[in-house]
Amino acid sequence: AERLCVGGPLVSPAEALRLGLVDELAPPERVVERAVEWCRSLLVLPPVAMASTRRLVRAGLASLFAEGNEDELAGLVDQWFSDETQGALRALVERLKKK
Numbered sequence: 231a232e233r234l235c236v237g238g239p240l241v242s243p244a245e246a247l248r249l250g251l252v253d254e255l256a257p258p259e260r261v262v263e264r265a266v267e268w269c270r271s272l273l274v275l276p277p278v279a280m281a282s283t284r285r286l287v288r289a290g291l292a293s294l295f296a297e298g299n300e301d302e303l304a305g306l307v308d309q310w311f312s313d314e315t316q317g318a319l320r321a322l323v324e325r326l327k328k329k
Contacts, residue, residue: 243255
């Protein structure tokens with residue numbers, strides 16, 4: 231089974247699902263179709279309630295940026311642009327190009 235890297239250790243797709251890192255698993259040939267279906271299911275939900283929910287859910291993230299945690303944010307940015315992360319992202323892009 232293919233594995234994905236999440237924060238260092240390798241996590242199987244089933245484990246990612248169990249941990250709530252992904253909403254569902256789909257065979258590679260159905261990923262785009264399922265993503266479109268999921269997006270369409272969101273479009274029928276009440277837009278005002280959805281927007282309010284998004285704001286509430288994202289409030290914690292917004293407060294992180296508003297509270298002036300510059301050191302923590304700088305560390306996050308450094309990790310995102312590290313050779314390790316960028317190399318993993320390039321490898322992922324190359325794998326996806328082959329499919």
